Amino acid sequence: MINNTFCINGVTIAPGTRTTIDLPAGKLYTHAPMAIPVHVVRGKRDGPTLFVCAAIHGDEINGVEIIRRLLKLAALNRLRGTLLAVPIVNVHGFINHSRYLPDRRDLNRSFPGSEKGSLAARNPHLFMEEIVSKSTHGIDIHTGAIHRGNLPQIRANLEDNETEKLARAFNVPVIISSILRDGSLREAAAEAGIPTLLYESGEALRFDEVSIRAGVKGITNVMRELGMLAKKRRSEKAPAEPVVAHASSWVRAGESGILRAMVPLGGRVKKGALLGVIADPFGERELQITSPYSGIIIGKTNLPLANEGDALFHIARFSDLRDVEAKVDVFHEEHAPEPVALPTPESPII
Numbered sequence: 001m002i003n004n005t006f007c008i009n010g011v012t013i014a015p016g017t018r019t020t021i022d023l024p025a026g027k028l029y030t031h032a033p034m035a036i037p038v039h040v041v042r043g044k045r046d047g048p049t050l051f052v053c054a055a056i057h058g059d060e061i062n063g064v065e066i067i068r069r070l071l072k073l074a075a076l077n078r079l080r081g082t083l084l085a086v087p088i089v090n091v092h093g094f095i096n097h098s099r100y101l102p103d104r105r106d107l108n109r110s111f112p113g114s115e116k117g118s119l120a121a122r123n124p125h126l127f128m129e130e131i132v133s134k135s136t137h138g139i140d141i142h143t144g145a146i147h148r149g150n151l152p153q154i155r156a157n158l159e160d161n162e163t164e165k166l167a168r169a170f171n172v173p174v175i176i177s178s179i180l181r182d183g184s185l186r187e188a189a190a191e192a193g194i195p196t197l198l199y200e201s202g203e204a205l206r207f208d209e210v211s212i213r214a215g216v217k218g219i220t221n222v223m224r225e226l227g228m229l230a231k232k233r234r235s236e237k238a239p240a241e242p243v244v245a246h247a248s249s250w251v252r253a254g255e256s257g258i259l260r261a262m263v264p265l266g267g268r269v270k271k272g273a274l275l276g277v278i279a280d281p282f283g284e285r286e287l288q289i290t291s292p293y294s295g296i297i298i299g300k301t302n303l304p305l306a307n308e309g310d311a312l313f314h315i316a317r318f319s320d321l322r323d324v325e326a327k328v329d330v331f332h333e334e335h336a337p338e339p340v341a342l343p344t345p346e347s348p349i350i
Contacts (some may be wrong), residue, residue, distance in 0.1 A: 006049075006082060008040060008130055016044040017147035023035075023130055025091055027124055034092065036123070038131065039071055039085040047081025048226045052219055053084070056185060058093020058100070061202040063141030065349070073218065081195050081228045084131055092119070097205060099145070109181070111188035121162045128188060137166065137226060138189050138196035139219055142178040143211075144203050147303035148311070149268050150200035150330070151296075152214045157186075158244065163323035168242055170218040172207060173324060174298060176316065177242045183296045192317040197222070203302060207349045212334040243324040244318035248298065253278055253306040255289050260304070263297055263313070266328040270294045275313050278306055293317060296324055 006013050006280040008021045022035035042321055052070065054063020076083065086096045090107045100336030101107055105120035113124030132138065145148040155178035156167040167175050178198070180187035188194040199218060201211035223229040253259070257278040268293045279286040289312060306312065318324045339350030 002061075004040060006134070006268045007085075007220065008038060008042075008134070009225050013040045013042050014279040015042050017042055018030045018076075021124055021185060022218075025126070025255070026082070036086065036091055036127070037090060038155045038225060039067075039087075041071070041079055041083040041085070043079035043228070046081045046266055047079075047228050048136040049082040049084065049134060050223065050228060051086065051135040051138045052141070053127075053138070053185075054090050055088045055094050056140065057086075057088055057106075057142065057204070057320055058090040058096065058098050058293040060094040060099070060141075060143040061094075061205060062202040062208060062211055063199075063215065064088060064144045065207055065212050066141055066219070067090075069216045069346070070219055073216075073220065075229050078230065079228055080138045081136075081226070083223075083228070084135060086127075086131060089123075089127060090118055099204065103140060106183075108185060109180075109183035111185050112191075122187075124188070132185075132192060132194055134190050135194055137162075137222075137224065138185075139199060139295065140195050141183050141199050141215060142198060143206075143208075144252055144299055146204040148299060148301050149208075149265055150314075151198075152211050152331070154242075155186075155198040155200060157190060159194060160190070163190075163197065166195060166197055166222050166225060169221050170199070171221050171242065172199075172201075172214060172226075172298070173242055173328045174316065176248060176298070177243045177244055207347045209333045209337050210263065210332060212349065214331070215338070217335070243318055245318055246295075248295075248314060248316035250299075251275060251289060251292065251313045251315060253308055253310045253312055254289070256308045257285075257287065257306060258304050259289075259301070259306045259312065261312075263295055263300075265300055266297075266332070269297065269315065288312070289316060296328065 018041040064087045110120040111124040113121045152172045153174040155176045158164045158177045183307040202208035262274040275289045295315040295317045298316045
């Protein structure tokens with residue numbers, strides 16, 4: 001029989017119900033209270049508890065729209081287990097369009113936190129106590145930094161079998177075998193025994209329709225893998241097997257100037273290929289940026305103005321470049337929005 005004692009912040013959520021709960025996140029200087037909103041969906045039948053969160057970096061807003069669409073799915077009416085949806089973890093940064101907390105600390109380098117101390121210690125502690133500790137699995141949604149776009153990708157600790165299984169189920173073309181960063185939510189969750197994926201896609205302070213659609217579909221794929229949602233019918237097309245990259249690095253600007261990028265996000269490059277050209281405003285001096293190895297562009301700057309040392313192109317290395325390039329193409333075809341004659345509540349974001 002399903003456990004009836006599931007509580008968040010002292011509020012009991014009964015099976016077959018859903019509600020929104022505010023976790024206290026301190027006060028503003030004006031004495032106005034701040035809260036981390038959590039939407040809880042409990043199925044009538046027992047099952048795993050999955051947390052899905054976004055905007056740990058307050059300017060990474062793609063995940064907010066992903067979670068909004070996720071919560072509108074009719075399939076949740078037949079949910080097994082519990083979904084904990086937290087669209088805005090860093091409420092202070094979100095309000096200020098900032099990656100950071102008001103004291104310039106990075107919330108995703110502050111886990112697991114502590115009950116006492118700065119805001120950067122208290123909010124992670126609250127999140128761990130009220131969300132992570134009550135979950136069996138997690139998905140943390142991120143984007144590239146400001147002026148920097150990421151190809152939809154999963155970053156995960158593939159040395160953990162359960163995490164690897166969920167990473168492959170998410171079904172994006174690229175999985176990055178990624179170490180756990182000190183102070184990150186993913187590291188703190190792993191240490192608590194909670195397998196957690198990190199979904200990276202798009203750019204800070206921007207909505208990207210392909211990334212959003214892929215995120216919603218990926219989360220539901222994971223929920224099917226966990227038995228929280230019904231499996232797809234056998235007649236439906238099986239997802240393509242993602243490709244794993246075990247190494248990636250950024251190509252940086254050799255000098256300052258104005259960048260003309262020559263390769264797109266998701267593009268395949270060979271060692272020595274021309275990635276872009278940095279020039280002064282007159283074109284009197286030009287520096288060619290070439291790829292140090294063969295790979296796929298999984299991240300790139302969207303800002304043409306480059307200072308010496310700036311990260312320009314993030315390249316992941318794969319054993320079979322043609323295979324991953326083909327899967328990236330198919331991925332974009334599958335998630336590209338259909339033309340809409342008249343606007344509807346769920347028309348693609350342009």
